[in-house]
Amino acid sequence: MRFELIFFAFLFFHPNIYSQELTEITCDDIKDTQTVSTPPPTFEIKNYDIPENLSGSELFDYIHDITKAKYVLTYSEAKKKMFYDVDNTVCPNGENGVWAFYSNICVNGKYETGDKYIEYTDINLDGYIDSKGMNTEHIWPQSFFNSNSPMVSDLNHLRPTFTTPNNKRANLPFYYVSNPTYEVKSSGAKLGNGYFEPPDSVKGDVARAVFYFVARYYDRSVTVSMNYDNFFVSKIKTYMLWNQMDPPDEKEKRRNNLVYKYQGNRNPFIDNPSLIEKIGEVVWANKKPKNIEESLEQPADTTLTER
Ligand SMILES: [Ca+2]
Numbered sequence: 001m002r003f004e005l006i007f008f009a010f011l012f013f014h015p016n017i018y019s020q021e022l023t024e025i026t027c028d029d030i031k032d033t034q035t036v037s038t039p040p041p042t043f044e045i046k047n048y049d050i051p052e053n054l055s056g057s058e059l060f061d062y063i064h065d066i067t068k069a070k071y072v073l074t075y076s077e078a079k080k081k082m083f084y085d086v087d088n089t090v091c092p093n094g095e096n097g098v099w100a101f102y103s104n105i106c107v108n109g110k111y112e113t114g115d116k117y118i119e120y121t122d123i124n125l126d127g128y129i130d131s132k133g134m135n136t137e138h139i140w141p142q143s144f145f146n147s148n149s150p151m152v153s154d155l156n157h158l159r160p161t162f163t164t165p166n167n168k169r170a171n172l173p174f175y176y177v178s179n180p181t182y183e184v185k186s187s188g189a190k191l192g193n194g195y196f197e198p199p200d201s202v203k204g205d206v207a208r209a210v211f212y213f214v215a216r217y218y219d220r221s222v223t224v225s226m227n228y229d230n231f232f233v234s235k236i237k238t239y240m241l242w243n244q245m246d247p248p249d250e251k252e253k254r255r256n257n258l259v260y261k262y263q264g265n266r267n268p269f270i271d272n273p274s275l276i277e278k279i280g281e282v283v284w285a286n287k288k289p290k291n292i293e294e295s296l297e298q299p300a301d302t303t304l305t306e307r
Helices: 002-013 015-031 056-066 075-086 163-169 200-217 233-245 250-263 274-279 281-286 290-296
Strands: 088-090 096-100 105-108 134-138 158-162 182-184 189-192 195-197
Touching: 056 200, 056 274, 056 281, 075 088, 075 134, 075 158, 075 250, 096 158, 134 163, 158 163, 158 200, 163 189, 200 233, 200 250, 200 274, 233 274, 233 281, 274 281
Parallel strands: none
Antiparallel strands: 088 096, 096 105, 134 158, 182 189, 189 195
């Protein structure tokens, strides 16, 4: 008893204890947001002011620089923001809900976790009932960057999907599929021939997210155990076409603003899709991620030139 009293008196009157704690919280805030209990900051929603005269490589570099996030959410925070706000809009019945990205189906609700947006019957007509609801799709697959931060939590390339379409897509490149082995009949998403074809409703969204990812992260290790040529370079023309075929709709523009609110960055190709053309196919093909440049120097590696 006496010992406890002395101990609490020590805690109460010892100024160093308090200052030390305060210092630790400040450090954690900078290096690891996961341990901080204070809510993440939010930013006043703004658009980028991109000089009209920029094009090609200069425009690519400019976009690379301006799209750096002002705040990196933890992966768990990012998922909460996505399900509760960023991708939580209005369903056709006028109530809140989340659109399953590859299924083009809206599931009512306002929850922070995907498992609450349950598929009770096979509403997306893919032959499976996703009783575990939705999870988080990384348009640029996590395995290509070892689930590292900041890529893993960057809402610009995250989307809510039913669990089965997400599993089926796995880490496949996006491209047209002619003889599908799996199909989401509610939307037209398909799997086959080593590719995943997103539905027409989000082909442009996929293309703009991929172009954003390359511009933002080409200087990071984002091509681990993958064929960059098959995944991106040989698909640039197709992605450019998808960008034109499926221009940004209100949902995509709204989410772009909300991403800015939470991360302090946005996808400029959603604000102005013509920037993709202005950078140009050749520049997109030549701005290869760092580890690709390194592996290209090894003459034995032939997989990179495979089409
Ligand atoms: Ca289903």
